[in-house]
Amino acid sequence: NAGVTQTPKFQVLKTGQSMTLQCAQDMxxxxxxxxxxxxxxxxxxxxxxxxxxxxxxxxxxxxxxxSRSTTEDFPLRLLSAAPSQTSVYFCASSRTQxxxxxxxxxxxxxxxxx
Amino acid sequence: xxxxxxxxxxxxxxxxxxxxxxxxxxxxxxDYFIWYKQESGKGPQFIIDIRSxxxxxxxxxxxxxxxxxxxxxxxxxxxxxxxxxxxxxCAENIFQGAQKLVFGQGTRLTINP
Numbered sequence: 595n596a597g598v599t600q601t602p603k604f605q606v607l608k609t610g611q612s613m614t615l616q617c618a619q620d621m622x623x624x625x626x627x628x629x630x631x632x633x634x635x636x637x638x639x640x641x642x643x644x645x646x647x648x649x650x651x652x653x654x655x656x657x658x659x660x661s662r663s664t665t666e667d668f669p670l671r672l673l674s675a676a677p678s679q680t681s682v683y684f685c686a687s688s689r690t691q692x693x694x695x696x697x698x699x700x701x702x703x704x705x706x707x708x
Numbered sequence: 709x710x711x712x713x714x715x716x717x718x719x720x721x722x723x724x725x726x727x728x729x730x731x732x733x734x735x736x737x738x739d740y741f742i743w744y745k746q747e748s749g750k751g752p753q754f755i756i757d758i759r760s761x762x763x764x765x766x767x768x769x770x771x772x773x774x775x776x777x778x779x780x781x782x783x784x785x786x787x788x789x790x791x792x793x794x795x796x797x798c799a800e801n802i803f804q805g806a807q808k809l810v811f812g813q814g815t816r817l818t819i820n821p
Contacts, residue, residue: 625807636797636811637752652808684751688807697742697807699751 597621600685600700607675607707615670615703617685623698625688626668630654630681631702637684643668675707720818727788729815731781731798738800742809743772743783745794752797755783785817793819 601616619626624645629637629652639652643662657679659671668687672679685700721727733741740759744752758765758772758781765772771784781798795816799809 627807627809629809629811634813636799636813637809638811639808642808653810686807697754697809702749702751 598685598687598698598700600683600703602703603701604704605706607672607705609675609677609707611675612671612673613675614672615683615685615705617668617670617687617700618666619668619685619687619698620666621687621689621698622665623687623689624665626662627652627686628658628660628668628670629684629686630679631684632681640670640683672705675705677707679705680707681705717813718816718818720820721788722820723790724787727783727785727792727817729783729785729796729798729817731783731812733779733781733798733800733810733812735800735802735810736776736779738802738810740801741772741774741781742799742801743770743781744797744799744811745792746797746814747794755796788817788819790819790821793817 598619627642628640631637638654640658641660643649646662646665649660649662662668683703688697742757743755745755746752756767756770756772758774763774769786773782795814797811797814799811802808802810
């Protein structure tokens, strides 16, 4: 059981480049989310999904796109990277019912935009 | 918008002492609250959570207190150990029935030998 897997672990982009952060979970969780964490800050919700084919915006969605074609995968796309998107990105998943101990986080993806 | 915040950004305690980390929240509709521990270079690690219909919950060496009257959450760590050094975040789930967390800024806990 791998849990929540994020790739890549580290990435450097030039301003204007595009890329996709991958997130996969093998726990058959309905809910998946993407958060970003800036230095000295807590995580902020970018986008989330309550099931395959359903996505919605979180607190800081601008500059990011998501899709949920399968239950397992929830990729985060940066269409035109900006220095303000330099951050650590965390993917999370959880089942439909439950509280905090049912939320699983990936190990993070460190993104630098120069 | 509503947000979760922390009173103290840093906290230093002696090894073996008890630690108390505080958090203020503003969303009265949140259905549960979570404390996370985050070590450098790692993702959030679940410590303990509490539902909004409770006021206290205990785990191993940790206790979470919830005061809904003043919208305050605290994490008590008993007999702190060097391995407790980390940044601690409180988070509230603002979307009932799903996972939609609002995190506080975090408190860095340092354990002095």
